[in-house]
Amino acid sequence: MAKSRRQFDGNVLLYYTLMVLILCSYGIPVYMGITLLIPVTSNITAWVLNTLAVVILASTLKPVWNWAQPRVHHLVYAMDDPQLEMIGQMSDSLASTSPEDSMLSTIAETIARTVKLPYVQLETGSGTIATYGVPVNGSEITRIEINYREESVGWLEVTSRLPKEPLTSSEYGLLNSLARQVGITLHAARLSETLQASREQLVTTREEERRRIRRDLHDGLGPTLASLRMQLSAVRRMVRDNPDQAEQLIDELRDDVSTATAEIRRLVYDLRPPMLDELGLIAAIKNFKLADYTTQLEVIAPDPMPRLSAAVEVAVYRIASEAIHNVVKHAQATTCVVEVQVDAHHLTLSVTDDGKHSLAGHTSGVGLQSMQERAAELGGTFSIQTVETGGTHIVVRLPLES
Amino acid sequence: MNKLSRSTGLKIAAVIVLGLALLDMIVYEIPDLARGMAAVNASEGPPFFIVILGFAFDVLAIVAAYGAWRAERWGVILVIVISAYSSISGAGAAIFNPSMATRILGAVAVVLYLGVIYLCLRREPKSLANSVGD
Numbered sequence: 001m002a003k004s005r006r007q008f009d010g011n012v013l014l015y016y017t018l019m020v021l022i023l024c025s026y027g028i029p030v031y032m033g034i035t036l037l038i039p040v041t042s043n044i045t046a047w048v049l050n051t052l053a054v055v056i057l058a059s060t061l062k063p064v065w066n067w068a069q070p071r072v073h074h075l076v077y078a079m080d081d082p083q084l085e086m087i088g089q090m091s092d093s094l095a096s097t098s099p100e101d102s103m104l105s106t107i108a109e110t111i112a113r114t115v116k117l118p119y120v121q122l123e124t125g126s127g128t129i130a131t132y133g134v135p136v137n138g139s140e141i142t143r144i145e146i147n148y149r150e151e152s153v154g155w156l157e158v159t160s161r162l163p164k165e166p167l168t169s170s171e172y173g174l175l176n177s178l179a180r181q182v183g184i185t186l187h188a189a190r191l192s193e194t195l196q197a198s199r200e201q202l203v204t205t206r207e208e209e210r211r212r213i214r215r216d217l218h219d220g221l222g223p224t225l226a227s228l229r230m231q232l233s234a235v236r237r238m239v240r241d242n243p244d245q246a247e248q249l250i251d252e253l254r255d256d257v258s259t260a261t262a263e264i265r266r267l268v269y270d271l272r273p274p275m276l277d278e279l280g281l282i283a284a285i286k287n288f289k290l291a292d293y294t295t296q297l298e299v300i301a302p303d304p305m306p307r308l309s310a311a312v313e314v315a316v317y318r319i320a321s322e323a324i325h326n327v328v329k330h331a332q333a334t335t336c337v338v339e340v341q342v343d344a345h346h347l348t349l350s351v352t353d354d355g356k357h358s359l360a361g362h363t364s365g366v367g368l369q370s371m372q373e374r375a376a377e378l379g380g381t382f383s384i385q386t387v388e389t390g391g392t393h394i395v396v397r398l399p400l401e402s
Numbered sequence: 403m404n405k406l407s408r409s410t411g412l413k414i415a416a417v418i419v420l421g422l423a424l425l426d427m428i429v430y431e432i433p434d435l436a437r438g439m440a441a442v443n444a445s446e447g448p449p450f451f452i453v454i455l456g457f458a459f460d461v462l463a464i465v466a467a468y469g470a471w472r473a474e475r476w477g478v479i480l481v482i483v484i485s486a487y488s489s490i491s492g493a494g495a496a497i498f499n500p501s502m503a504t505r506i507l508g509a510v511a512v513v514l515y516l517g518v519i520y521l522c523l524r525r526e527p528k529s530l531a532n533s534v535g536d
Contacts, residue, residue, distance in 0.1 A: 014479070017483075018479065018482055018483070021482065021483055021486035021487070022482065022486055022519060022523075024486060024490060025485065025486035025487075025489040025490055025515065025516065025519060026489075026516065028489075028490045028493060029489055029490065029492070029493035029496075029512045029516075032493045032494070032497050033493065033496075033497070036497045036498075037497060067523075068523060071523035071524075071525065072523065074525075075475065075478060075479065075522075075523065076479075
């Protein structure tokens with residue numbers, strides 16, 4: 001086995017050389033000062049002076065070493081890039097920005113102060129503008145695009161310090177480096193805003209759903225059950241004295257109970273299709289009742305189907321049902337193939353028909369928006385294309401929890 | 403002193419090193435160089451080649467002061483090396499030189515060079531590090 005040769009590290013040599021020099025620059029003058037400047041007398045012999053010098057040095061060299069060691073280490077090994085220092089300053093400044101302060105204003109001010117520019121302007125894609133300082137008359141304007149990965153998220157506009165004096169190449173390079181950091185910051189801020197908006201929408205949707213359920217129960221089912229109770233009381237009073245009228249009332253009650261049962265079924269279906277629990281996702285899709293019996297439905301799926309979350313199951317079921325409904329209603333297709341593929345991270349649902357009218361060009365009225373929203377709610381994607389025969393090919397890809 | 407930024411500290415260190423190097427050149431090396439090799443070697447002072455080495459050392463100190471002024475790492479390291487050597491030689495001059503003025507100058511130089519080393523290794527105070535550079 002070949003021995004690995006340790007490469008010579010010049011920084012190690014420099015580090016220890018500096019440490020030795022610093023200790024010597026302290027130790028030698030102190031020793032010489034004590035032993036040579038203090039006069040030797042009968043009481044203070046040379047041995048005493050030497051001992052005193054050694055004791056003083058022994059007690060003070062360690063603190064001097066402890067003080068110098070990290071500083072020399074930093075001097076020798078720390079990266080000495082002014083760009084890094086300025087990026088660090090900007091990061092510190094942003095971290096100390098309170099939520100009430102405008103982040104763009106803080107970024108503009110930080111860039112102006114770190115690069116020492118008289119004027120900085122920031123624009124984002126939404127048109128928001130933040131400025132700092134005042135431009136110098138006649139000074140050259142430099143405009144730098146702020147990108148996050150390959151997406152433009154804004155513009156950085158600065159002016160030079162003196163009229164007709166452009167920025168130096170190092171300053172331009174520094175501004176580009178800062179713009180990259182700003183791009184990351186703006187993207188993170190936008191994600192945070194989107195997340196907050198999603199949370200608010202989630203809460204709003206949940207409360208709206210609760211309100212709808214409450215309304216359905218309170219205005220629909222509630223009065224129906226109350227009416228049934230009163231009618232039952234009336235039947236109880238009539239059953240001995242007027243059995244014919246009681247029988248008629250009982251028939252009416254049976255119809256009312258059927259209506260209430262249907263109402264409950266509707267409420268339950270809106271919450272979650274019961275066939276998903278009774279048959280499972282694939283069997284529920286296979287059991288779609290097609291209005292047009294000339295269209296053949298074919299379902300291809302893994303067997304056994306892996307366990308999916310309730311949200312994904314409902315989304316796949318509703319998207320498939322909407323797509324199949326569109327095929328039957330609009331496409332004039334003879335065959336509709338629904339395919340479900342599942343891997344470790346995604347579920348892919350595709351619905352393909354051989355109809356003569358493609359739905360790819362439609363933008364509304366056929367539930368496409370509904371399908372897109374259901375996919376987007378779960379962080380998935382939706383695409384629709386026209387196949388060669390004229391039919392439609394819909395692909396929905398949903399992420400799965402690990 | 404706590405409010406002193408690191409860049410200002412380095413500038414002060416550079417000025418001190420430059421001043422001491424120029425003083426050394428003006429007071430000692432340049433007059434000896436002007437007298438010539440024969441006269442210097444005939445006198446009781448150090449040999450001529452020592453004078454030349456001293457002059458070169460002072461030129462190096464001036465270059466190091468320039469680097470430290472610009473906060474360049476190489477300049478700071480060179481200033482530390484020069485200051486460490488100069489404090490040791492200054493201690494020798496403060497103790498052994500027959501001239502009282504030279505001994506006082508040597509003692510002062512030791513203190514100043516140790517101060518330069520301190521300024522070169524001093525970290526940026528936290529109160530200044532938290533604010534954006536003006």
